[in-house]
Amino acid sequence: MNGTNDQRETERSRRSRKLMEEGRRLYLDDLAKQLDRLGELLKEEGDEEAPAEIYRTLHTMKGSAPIFGFRQAGKVAEEWLPLWEWAAPDPDDPLPPDKPQERSLPFLERLGLELAYHRQQLELGRLETSSPHPAPPSQGRLLVVDDDPFLRSYLARRLRLSGYEVDEAANVETATRLLRERAYDLITLDLIMEPQSGYELFHYLKADPTLKWIPLIVLSGRGELGDKVRCFELGADDYITKPFQFEEMAARLSRLLARTKSFEHLAFRDPLTGVYNRRYFESRLHQELRRLESEPGPLSLAFLDLDRFKSINDTYGHSIGDLILQGMAYLLQQNGGPGDLVARFGGEEFVVLFPGLGRKEAHERIEAVRRRVHGQPVYRDKEGRSHSVTFSAGIAEWKPGMGGDRLVRLADEAMYRAKETGRDRIIEAGDAENVTEAAAEAVRRRKRILIADDDELLRSIIRSELEELGADLIEARDGEEAFALLRDESPDLCILDGLMPRLDGFGLLARLKAELPVQAERTRILMLTGRSHEKDRAGGLRLGIHDYMTKPFSLVELEMRVKRLLQLEEGPLSICP
Incomplete structure (x- = not known):
């Protein structure tokens, strides 16, 4: 038993290290964009919205940079932040200091030097492991x-x-x-x-x-x-x-x-996504089944459906929905083997045919895609907003005497069972037949956690840390989206950033208490913020916050507090400074 636990901890540590390494690279790319934007904002003296955006950017940087190991960058942001405290949503002193733009330039230069240094270090790491003669890209x-x-x-x-x-x-x-x-x-x-x-x-x-x-x-x-x-x-x-x-x-x-x-x-191609269309898929499936008559072997099929896709279209419009479908098709192709066939079956449904693979191997391929959509957005729009999705999938394996229609129907039924038992999961046709109603009801009672933070990378890190709790995880990028999910999804816990665009955390709590008092009583709130003012904590407690953590924070401590809030383990709660 101890050996199994040790292996689990070793694998978890490996995943954490890998995720952190990827996060560091992504964060540096994001930091470069933030510095460019800060440089533009410092020149826009007549823009009334610029100070608030500068404050939000520095506030986020102060809390996020140390989590990814860039402590000095976080320190520079922390030293810079007092120049723009007057632009905070609820400032102690609403009057700006003398020449804040001009006094900000040295801080911007210091962050630029930090960015250049860390990029150089990462590039040296790439050169040590990269191939000196990469193969040319395949043309067919x-x-x-x-x-x-x-x-x-x-x-x-x-x-x-x-x-x-x-x-x-x-x-x-x-x-x-x-x-x-x-x-x-x-x-x-x-x-x-x-x-x-x-x-x-x-x-x-x-x-x-x-x-x-x-x-x-x-x-x-x-x-x-x-x-x-x-x-x-x-x-x-x-x-x-x-x-x-x-x-x-x-x-x-x-x-x-x-x-x-x-x-x-x-x-033969779907005009929107570029993958094969249903007509070609059915023809190819017929061909594979005919081949198996003379050369018996494994053949599996995955049937995928994007979760809550209608709400994406309703919220962001069909143009964003189309781009998300394109991104999903790209991920399926990138993670496939040379003989796999990806096709759009219709709407937000995709099928993947796996000649030569049994259902367990097919499951592993689709699980790799599921992990990728958890770790990165499927699409990022021109405003910089990232759009992530999850999907449910069913896997079926061909058996002698089985026709193509039967194979598709088995995979489709397994996919619907994945939908019914909580979404964002993969079920094999054989397993779907053994899922009892009691088990389905247990899944329906799973805890739901809403992660509301405008920092995409931090959301990804938190999600990875909490995945093993067995809860359903949903995300919001701003306060308005978080309020809508609190209203529609009724989560058990909300991990809430105090400072977000469109509607900050404190404003969201006030609106929740006024408009949805029953939900306000039901959902526990864990507030994450870079501000450590005593009045913030007191105000948050009045609005119904159950716990409070200041950025940067320990991910292990975060997991412990989430477990206690969800009553997954015993222990008293205390407000974390």
């Missing part, structure tokens, strides 16, 4: 079919140097096997081969509705008109007579790929 996967080993090898090497992924086949039998196993963007084919001629491959491609669209270039030593005509009638897209100049062949190949991709997007 090609299949070179030719029984001449020297020419085949030469073409493959030259095409790889041009950035293509290339597989080789010395005969039609090998070519048909590779075409069943992998997806190709183009085929080059020699006509005269042993034991079967290249014409046999034409017939194989023409008989399959998903393969007949792959562009094909014939490379042949025969220049007779009859061969050319016959090849074009069978579906060849180009015919090049040997010997040929590689540069000419490469130019034709590149042009053909570009034209085909344009056609492919019209015929």
